[in-house]
Amino acid sequence: MTQHFIVIGNPIAHSKSPEIHTLFGTQAGLDICYQRQYCPDDAASFTAVIEAFFHGGGVGANVTVPFKQIAYECCAARGGLSEHAKVAGAVNTLLLNKALLAKGVPPVEALFGDNTDGQGLVNHMQRLGWPLNGARVAIIGAGGAARGVVLPLIEAGIETLSIANRTVSKAEILVDELSTASEKINQHTIQTYATADLSGDFDIIINATSIGLSGETLPLTDKLNCQYAYDMMYGRELPFLQHFSIRGAQTSDGYGMLIGQAALSFERWTGRAIDVAQATTALENVST
Amino acid sequence: MTQHFIVIGNPIAHSKSPEIHTLFGTQAGLDICYQRQYCPDDAASFTAVIEAFFHGGGVGANVTVPFKQIAYECCAARGGLSEHAKVAGAVNTLLLNKALLAKGVPPVEALFGDNTDGQGLVNHMQRLGWPLNGARVAIIGAGGAARGVVLPLIEAGIETLSIANRTVSKAEILVDELSTASEKINQHTIQTYATADLSGDFDIIINATSIGLSGETLPLTDKLNCQYAYDMMYGRELPFLQHFSIRGAQTSDGYGMLIGQAALSFERWTGRAIDVAQATTALENVST
CATH class of the missing domain: 3.40.50.10860 (Leucine Dehydrogenase, chain A, domain 1)
Known part of the structure; x- marks a missing residue:
């Protein structure tokens, strides 16, 4: 049938x-x-x-x-x-x-x-062989796409999590809501930044904004580095991935x-x- | 299955x-x-x-x-x-x-x-034993309910058909549209009246208005008679049926x-x- x-x-x-x-x-x-x-x-x-x-x-x-x-x-x-x-x-x-x-x-x-969106991302990263366990992770974006991946990432054993957003208050609100919604998340200290202030070394940086659709680019500083860069968008040129691939990072779009x-x-x-x-x-x- | x-x-x-x-x-x-x-x-x-x-x-x-x-x-x-x-x-x-x-x-x-609305009406009348073949039929109302029963009634072999409506022009428009839509209907001469002007003897009169919902009554003259009166409404007191049952007609509501x-x-x-x-x-x- x-x-x-x-x-x-x-x-x-x-x-x-x-x-x-x-x-x-x-x-x-x-x-x-x-x-x-x-x-x-x-x-x-x-x-x-x-x-x-x-x-x-x-x-x-x-x-x-x-x-x-x-x-x-x-x-x-x-x-x-x-x-x-x-x-x-x-x-x-x-x-x-x-x-x-x-x-x-x-x-x-x-x-x-x-x-299944968030777990779909985590499973794809694991298929790519990216080291989630113990990883220092940053997510850019504080909307629905970001909200959906926080718990699966924490469950995958990441070490630290930062969330950056054009307006930092939106990232702070998201962290508060998520910590209330989940005890597992509540046990993690999640740092929040304005995107332009996000800097330092991360293992994985995830672009959870839809900026790729508009052709604009994120205000990423030169003091921001990572080994792996992931953009949830797919099927088009993604400036976010180019930004990090020319700096030697491994990259992937969101098709997987x-x-x-x-x-x-x-x-x-x-x-x-x-x-x-x-x-x-x-x-x-x-x-x- | x-x-x-x-x-x-x-x-x-x-x-x-x-x-x-x-x-x-x-x-x-x-x-x-x-x-x-x-x-x-x-x-x-x-x-x-x-x-x-x-x-x-x-x-x-x-x-x-x-x-x-x-x-x-x-x-x-x-x-x-x-x-x-x-x-x-x-x-x-x-x-x-x-x-x-x-x-x-x-x-x-x-x-x-x-x-199947119109044929459902015709089948019910036949179950009631009402003589559709060769019948002189009047329909009161010129909306969707009336429109749906004209062809099945003609196919059931009625002799003559009159359509009455509060505003007669609506009945005239209905007849024009139906005659254009169906050759079978086009071969019938359908008389049209203002409801208050409908008079004479009919075998069957059908109330195809939803006046029964509002509790108002139709402007029926005393010079209007029939053997069988049918109201498409059901599940409530229907003044249309009472009007004809006290004049000796057989009546039925629309549950069948x-x-x-x-x-x-x-x-x-x-x-x-x-x-x-x-x-x-x-x-x-x-x-x-």
Whole structure:
């Protein structure tokens, strides 16, 4: 029997998820149908579209911009949230809470939310062989993308964490909120800076801003160094990566994070682990 | 495998369709799940909700106020419309055009629209034993409800048809549009009147207005008589029926039409005919 999945967003035509998950389905030998699902940008429409999908017998949904926070609210009021989703304050993966279904709770009341973005980043770095355990890490950006990776990074054993943002107060607020939301995070001292003041040596620096979209560049000082530089963006020239590659750092864009988070969602839905290295190679052949 | 259905409307909490179709499923021995589906009142939300439902593997959807015209537009641009839906200019039943699916057309492009409201009325009258063949029929009202029953009545062999409306011009416009939309209707001369001017003897008079909701009464003259009076409304006191029952007419409200249109939708989706008399009795036991 075909298992049905969607990725819901607005806009959505550009999403690569259908091709990625269709390849996963082939790799896992499962009959799946994964499609893009447009939705008007309001909470009532999102809830209605998600309800209709799960009413129809859908198995799982990915959630992308602008619905990750709305999905969070939806699940918080129904079937619950994973710890990563709770701390991230956002959901990118929807499924049905099987325990609740078994108790006869209707599908739409059993909606459960997870967030695999952060773990997808960590898994990609580990595949790259970057030394997360004991690492001195800096994240540039204090929005949703940054929020989603802090806990997974801490769980991966990093030593120290700094968060920098154009306006430092936003970074401070993020740290306060995260420390309240998670005891694990609360045990870490997280330094905060204005981006222009971030300096010194780090093992890993992560660009969690969408500045790559606008062609602007980050105000990075020359006194800022790292061994590894990661930009969550992909599919375009990334000045952030160039800045550090000419200074001898190893760099990576976020395409592997995209595959990583997708593989984790797929596993969440089907219980089947994906050989991400093999899938990435296969996808690169598809997309070139 | 569970077959999934929804009724989509706004508001929708009041809909009786889930109970009706669940009973049909039991009667037909099919594993079905039929649920109410709220949707924000705009075309983009409706299209997104319907797409998500069929993406999820949904089999069929009923459409009620305020989406019947939007559903019509949706299907006209995709998998097509039945003749009844085309002439009614509205869709109450959505399914997937199997011929298109077989050609690899994706579900959302194979969306097919039917309208079973009018035939549901005709079938109910025939169950009541009312003599449609050769009947002189009058319809009061010139909105969507009236529009949906003209072709089925003509196909049932009525002799003459008059359409009355508070403002007669609306009835005239309806007749013009219907005659253009259907050759069968075009061959009939349909008289039009202001409701207050409708008089003489009819076999059947149908109230296709929603005046029953507001508690107002229709401006019916004493020179208007009929053997059978039908009000499409149900579930409340209906002054229209009282007006004619005290004048010796046989009367019926529209509950049987609701069951009739549902049975036709069910048959459209599953290929299984429903024993409507048996179902109606069973439902009356459920609802009392």
